[in-house]
Amino acid sequence: MFDNSENSEQPQETRASKDWVKVLSNYREPSSYRSAYELVVTVGPFLLLWSIAWWSLSVSYWLTFAISLVNAAFLLRLFAIQHDCGHGAFFKNRTVGDWLGRVLGVLTLTPYDVWRRTHSIHHSSSGNLGRRGIGDIHTLTVAEYQDLTPLNRLMYRLYRNPIVLFGFGPGYLFLFQNRLPLGLMASARYWVSAMATNAAILVGLLIIMYFGGLMPILLIFLPTTLLAATAGMWLFYVQHQFEDTHWDVEDDWQLHDAALRGSSHYVLPPLLQWLSANIGIHHVHHLYSRIPFYRLTEVLRDHAELADGNRMTIRESLGNARLHLWDERTQRLLSFSQAQARYR
Secondary structure, three states, rough: OOOOOOOOOOOHHHHHHHHHHHHHHHHOOOOOHHHHHHHHHHHHHHHHHHHHHHHHHHHHHHHHHHHHHHHHHHHHHHHHHHHHHHEEEEEEOHHHHHHHHHHHHHHHOOHHHHHHHHHHHHHHHEEEEOOOOOOOOOOOEEEHOOOOHHHHHHHHHHHHOOOHHHHHHHHHHHHHOOOOOOOOOOOOHHHHHHHHEEEEEEHHHHHHHHHOHHHHHHHHHHHHHHHHHHHHHHHHHHHHHOOEEEEHHHHHHHHHHHHHHHHHHHOOOOOHHEEEEOEEEHHHEEEEEEOOOOHHHHHHOOOOOHOOOOOOOHHHHHHHHHHHHEEOOOEEEEEEEHHHHHOO
């Protein structure tokens, strides 16, 4: 964990959360050439695998399905690039980044302007118990859960069940929920974003069906989309849902502490780290979201305290799927059984 001393003149090992902002600002500038390269090496394989999968329909449906599952990794990486565009971190020219994000939003089934706004809310309120509900995974405190009716407790348990959260949930989110600007329904701008994205998706699907019929939709589009959505949901979950994460009430909440202490450093094998565009280095990203994803590794290389903070392996992350309730007394995320045993 991190020592959040307020003395900015102390050595790096005890630097306060807010004092990291000035340090990390040195990594904020993107390289146009590097960004273009990262885009090409992601879009290229994605389109190539789509083409090979389409060709393989005449050979074996199982082969098509397998290729589509592999391609989900590149769709996930495209979403990560869209994510950087939303933070103004991918190109120096914000207009270019925004339009790239809108185009990628058609491939990821995510209205870019709607998502950018809700994700901005997530960054500005993450770990704040008084501002939950937009851009996050719904999390109750132990006391709030105890105050629920039996029916509402059951509904919360169902929502937090891994089968729902990582099985049905991602498909519902990307295929259905993203079709409307939920949370931003009063703004015409976000309706335009959602409806324009929907129209572009529909045109793309109609073109696919015109030339290939229904099978490319069933064996390429859906498997790629659903697996990428599930992987993305899992990554988003482990980035903030771990035992010693950080939540505070409104009066005590501090942006930089919540960013650094409430976000994990998900240590992945090199290939998975590349395919997820370093999003596992999430504590650094939340503390300074303008850093391009390909420069996050520079930060860890240069600052050992950040490299060691909030580390989580894949094996350790699997246990987080059973943690569902924030205990304000012990400042820990608990499982239902732990909460029941502690506050019977």
